[in-house]
Amino acid sequence: MLVLSRKKGESIVIQDHIEVTVLAVDGETIRLGIQAPKEVDIFRKEVYLSIQEANRESAAPQAQNLERLMQLMAVPKKSGQN
Structure with missing residues (x-):
């Protein structure tokens, strides 16, 4: 520094x-x-950290979506389908 x-x-x-x-x-x-x-973004540090946390939260998979995806992946294929 x-x-x-x-x-x-x-x-x-x-x-x-x-x-x-x-x-x-x-x-x-x-x-x-x-x-x-x-074009240069300038933020107070506490605001910048809040924005970063909000971005991480919005990018993280929601538990319900992840659970549904796991259920869909576990569904067995019907006979005759590849």
Whole structure:
């Protein structure tokens, strides 16, 4: 992890097209401004983690669907079918 010290009004640049500027410092709270291309997604970490969890849940097979699939796979073939 790169650790930098910045004062109000100072910035850092990431890969030529993302600029992060310290807008204000109030006690333990820092306000940051982020300038980036529209195609770059920027999320607070807690929101990002919530999105990732929702994606995992939606991609996981639901128990009832998995159970039904297992039942279908166990059905014996009728005679005369391949």
